[in-house]
Amino acid sequence: MEKSLLNVKNTSCMNLVGIPVDLTKIIPTQKTYSFRPNFTKKIYSSTASTVAITSLSSSLSPVRVSTMSPSLALNWRDVQGLNNWENLIQPLNPLLQREIIRYGKFVTACYDAFDLNPDSSHYLTCKYAKNRMFLEVGWADCGYEVTKYVYATPDINIPIQNGGSCARWVGYIAVSSDDEVKRIGRRDILVIFRGTVTYPEWIANLMSSLSPARLDPNDPKPDIMVETGFLSLYTSSETSVRFGLGSCREQLISEISCLLRRYKHEEISITLAGHSMGSSLALLLAYDIAEQGLKQASVPLTVFSFAGPRVGNVRFKDRCEELGVKVLRIVNANDPITKLPGVIFNETFSGWTCVACYAHVGIELVLDCLKSDEDETHEIDKIVKKGVNVMDFFKIDDILCVHDMQTYIQMIKNCPRRSKIRQKRVDFIKNLKEMNMKISVVWRYVAITFVVYHGCVTFVNMMGLTYP
Template identity: 35%
Template sequence: DVGERWKEFQGIRNWEGMLDPLDDGLRDEILRYGEFVEAAYRCFESDAAPPCGDGGLRMNGYKLTRSVHATCGIQLPNLTDRIPQWMSSWIGYVAVCDDADEIARLGRRDVVVAYRGTSTCMEWLENLRATLTCLPSEMSSVSGSKVQSGFLSLYTSSTPEKPSLQTSVKEEINRILRKYAGEPLSITITGHSLGAALATLTAYDIATTVENPPLVTVVSFGGPRVGNKTFRRQLEKTAVKVLRIVNSDDPITKVPGFVLEDGGAAAEKTRTPRSQSTAMLKWLHRRAEEAQLVYAEIGEELRLSSNDSPYLNNPSVATCHDLKTYLHLVDNFVSSNCPIRATAKMVLEK
């Protein structure tokens, strides 16, 4: 029953014992949040102006309360003082559960922030800004806490016509928390690809700058790396819980930068020939750090593989990264010893 176990599903115990084998109740919740991301894609891709009505949320007991935009912060040459409208794009929404039956089933009033993945040329340009940059002082007072430059730019940049994604989301979250003060609440931030990275930034920002936040959970699909070890440590000190759904065959989950383990201890303990290779690793680590390219994996991981599915023969890079592939794998994953259930269902056609 979700109502009795919702804190477990939201990661209060870091999903201990729930990922391998995959708990059926958790599976249902992951798939449910995946539907919110699918709704974000549908809204953006429709000819109608987003958010295209309620994006199908009404049938899930949620009400869309605010649309949000991300703005590219790259300074392009030969632009006038007026910033073109295409520098900002609709990227997602905030929704709140307002159906009494669904609130009773969930055991609390759930607030969802959902983000789509990369879809515009300007977003691709921001994705390519792979070096790490320090978080602004209003987000972190800790020296050395760094995140990917392009993701931070899309999160914090604004235009005279459009507030930043950061401002829009936090204003709406604060409004909702005031409106439903005293009720059991949760905030779930979900996204795919670029949206997964923005979900992590949003969760950290809410947990550290919003007064008395409820349990904040990230459910991300196919997300790239976001920040360094210091950022990860700061995130772990908050109440934020992060569940990353990763396809081993999806290259997007392996970028940007490098994940390097510290090798200093081994070098000090031995003078064997191995110490030379250890010294080389340390040297490479320093060079990568100087280039601002050393990242850290964040949160708990549900690792899947498209090669385990009988319906995904020799999948392309695009197929491995597709949200529908992720949802198919989650729906049919059993455990690391039995990756796909015998009754696996085919991926839905686009």
């Protein structure tokens, strides 16, 4: 028997009962399709929190994508601070949020790889070889390759390590792989610094006097001044030790110059990130690169500063801005380290504009982990104080918690949704306690001593600079 041919419409239930169909006689449904996705009015971040906005930030390029977030490859210059992160901070743009977390993980990897075991042959250096570091810390797919380890020598004679060398591993230089270049849109030269760990580093942090940077070989610029301890870590070397390392500055400038020459025909960015003391070294390096003119004007130079203290005076801040150094400061509002040095005499102290006043550099992203019930629409600038109450400086119950890098990452993940961050100690803090570094016990004493000392030294410096 001859099978009949049916004219049917193209429906979802077509041909489910075994009826033979002549496909040439199917009547198609009249419907037009568009390849452009329908963007909703909410952008979802990787932490399931939402940012209520009406459209993508105007500074981001209009990108046709199939996901709910814009493409990093086309918008990376905005994320790197091309427009000083305008319209990306409040509310925090999800693309910028993910990049801050990513750079924060690179800093965390630096801590994870740092050897704090006094009995280890790698004590105060990295525990792993360069080609295995990311694999050993559990981040083999980060998309970057380490090219150099960086060491710093505190210019302080304290016998805390056996052997002739006093250099400590403070970070590394990495460059994005070819596959990562396709994802992020450029070849990224990345420099990462860890924070303060050893006693000489803490002492270097407690130095509050200002010294001329003098990093420009053609013009010393004596009015551009930076904190003495940070400058010492950046420029001191082991010239008196056989086979001693060069200064942190020499190591960094040499490697970055080589990488810039190697990838000069590609689109490049230079990204520096650090935590605490590491953010100070990152800012000094950024200023140094820009002042010496090591890069082309088209190469963005960006610093992601986590829990960073003040580094230099007002002239230093102004010069960094003139040179086009972009700095995003991620700050826990309850972290006292971010208010140092310059607790009293700083950029917010009206009436003092002399070169002895400290000043923060860059755009500030303020996090507040202790405000859990506030309205999310409350403006951040109403939370941040224009001055510092010195007595509040001593009310921090656990300096290790509010200043810890893991706390910062968790706070960023919870932005812009405010939630209380429980005080959790990470393994790194436990390692410090195993080394009998009783930082939390002596913190109040150190803080009081530091504030009194800093106030006296700053006042003397100001009088000396004002009335030579």
